[in-house]
Amino acid sequence: MHVVVVHNRYGSAQPSGENKVVDQEAELLRAAGHRVEMFERRSDDIADMSLLGKVAVPLLVPWNRAVRTELAARLRTERPDVVHVHNVFPLLSPAVLAACADAGVPVVATLHNYTQVCVPGTLQRDGRPCTECVGSTPLPAVRHGCYRGSRLATVPLAVSLSANRRRWWSGVQRFLCISASQRDVLVGAGMPAERLAVKHNFVPEPGMRREGGGEHLLYLGRLAEAKGVRLLMAAWDEIAAGGGVGVPLVIAGTGPLEQEVTAWAAGRDDVRCIGLCDTEQSREAIARAVAVVAPSTWLEAFGLVVVEAMAAGVPVVAAGHGAFVELVDDGVTGLLHRPGDTASLASCLRRITDGPDRNGEMGLAARRRYEQGFSPAVGLERLLEEYRTAIAGRSEPMGERINGGQ
Template identity: 40%
Template sequence: MKIVVAHNRYREAQPSGENTIVDAEIAQLTAAGVEVLPFLRSSDEIPSMSRAAKALLPISPIYAPKAQQELSRLLTEQRPDVLHLHNPYPLLSPWVVRTAHRHGVPVVQTVHNYRQVCSSGLYFRDGMICQDCRGRALGVPAVVHRCYRGSRAQSALMATTLAVHRGTWRSVDRFIALTTAVADHLRDYGIPDERIVVKPNAIPDPGAPAPLGTGFLFLGRLSPEKGLDLLVDAWRRHPDGALGPLRIAGDGELRPLVEAAAAERADVTFLGPLDRAGVRAAIESSAVVLATSTWHDVLPTVIIEALAAGRPVLGTALGGIPYLVGADTPREPAGTGPAASASAAAPATGPGSPPPASAAAVPAGIVAGEAGWVVPPEPAALAAALPVAAAGAAGLAPAARARYERTFHPDVVTKRLIDVYASIARRG
């Protein structure tokens, strides 16, 4: 099987989980015997572009002529079975879908954010969830609020791009939704069930889990949508030392808030930004990993890393977090076909499957999942859940690792992706 993987890489100065996932997926497919033809562009190319090329940048999200010419040549020469698109902005444009279809090549797109509808891709504005552009032919609120890169002009361009390419997105042959929440987003956009497959990302297997550590770990970007204010507020509702240590790793605009919390309390430690070895060590030192996002976080990779290490997760009931910890209700239709292949990714809730640990002892408002707990994004709810997670971590640790092995291991996820390709591959 021959697959073109198309992706506009985000700038390296801003570490991107999406870049990492695309690189890992290419490696996993290659290891499985798939011939991968990378069609990659990077936003780091923009500063070195010629003056003429830069002059065309404002229209490139709508139509990027150079990318279409180069893709057309690649498709003619290589005759791939499928084109797999990730991020098209700004140097590829969703027009690559039309170019592929013109050559008779079916298209799969992995949906990493909400940018079919939302100009920022986040459904988050001014510290709150925002879905003002849902259902609109043109995202005027995005322009008014400068949602794309803080610029009214660039927001107008992105809103226009989304309007122009509504038909383009609806022509995609198969969408890969990373979680059930993304599948719901696509259904709301008008994509029929039979063209949606729930397939999460995978991360390499770190090996057998180390013995459970102590306390809690927050690992991620220190920005408002990640819920640092929520976490610090909830933590302060317990006496110093009552829950064990809270370690916070990462960097971002809310670093002063974290540093102040660490200075105020002996049980809070700020680890700063970590490399890969530091991330693994921090996870192994903890008993519970936190995912306290206050936006509809699509698929926080740190949760999969936690499960792979046998650490349960306490998170907010937003976006893909309930799905990741096995605390959501699967909504894919049963039967055969693409949606049915997604059912392997859904939490086991039928007869014979293990019940959530200590479900009977969980206070109201806290939902116990297969590999962790989720709560409303409110300080009181999170504060109530912290001691529940501390007490239940050891009991849920084996289930966390088992969920990783069954749902997020590269062997499982790569096979599912190849099955998606096979279901739509060009014949002859």
């Protein structure tokens, strides 16, 4: 099969699970003998633009005519079987859908978050769940400045969401939701249920698994409010006040709360901040963990680190909402705490470290769950199945349905 992958890569200064998923799927397909070509833009390139170029970027968010022309020409030349769209913000835009229509190529789109119905894609505002824009216009997002706390920065995204809603919904043969909980939200928001399929992300074999009981609890991810970092710090303070759990907390990652986390951890012997880790360092840190902690306060659409822990035979302590509910079998492959509840998270951290035998059983169960649902073999089978469905489902020229005169 010949696949063109369309993706706007997130900035390299911050870890991106989405970039990782895109690269891993491309490698998986190539290893199976399929031809994969990339059509990309990089957010890192914005820094090198002229002042005029930087000023123009927000204007390209709703529609980038040059991208439509470039991609359509390439698709007409290469004639791929399918185009797989991931992120189009900020340099690609939904114009990629019109390009696919121009060339008559079917489209599959992976939905990594909730940007189809929520401007920042988190369904959260000020640290609390928010669905004001779901099923309606994104005017509340502009009013609240939901993107980076700025009304001005939010406007291009809100315009794109409003102007391109029908284009997305009619121009994509198959939307791949990365969890059932995400699909439920999107169907409830009015997206076409018949086109929304659940395809969990897969995780490559890590090459190392936990041996013994582990030596630390691990938080691995972006240091941001939505990821539950402040909640974790509060729970850990509660645990420390009670004498601790016998192992330190290791925090790996970077993000907007990095200075706050570093200051909190300074001078403590029960917390270690190790910064941004590469793939091998991350795998090693996971394999040495008693458990991996994922206390997100927003509704995670998937949770890559949870499955990475499972692959290494390590149980997870995660918030009991969003995709975590379907990824973690509470009491079997890990523990679920009440979302946003400091005492509940602290209790789960105590339980996961109290009793190595039970923890070991959870680790083995987590590994079995990975093999059954998130291995490369399973991921490849599901991906090809959706490509074939998209190709078979193309019954009329897409250009007539989505061009809309642009």
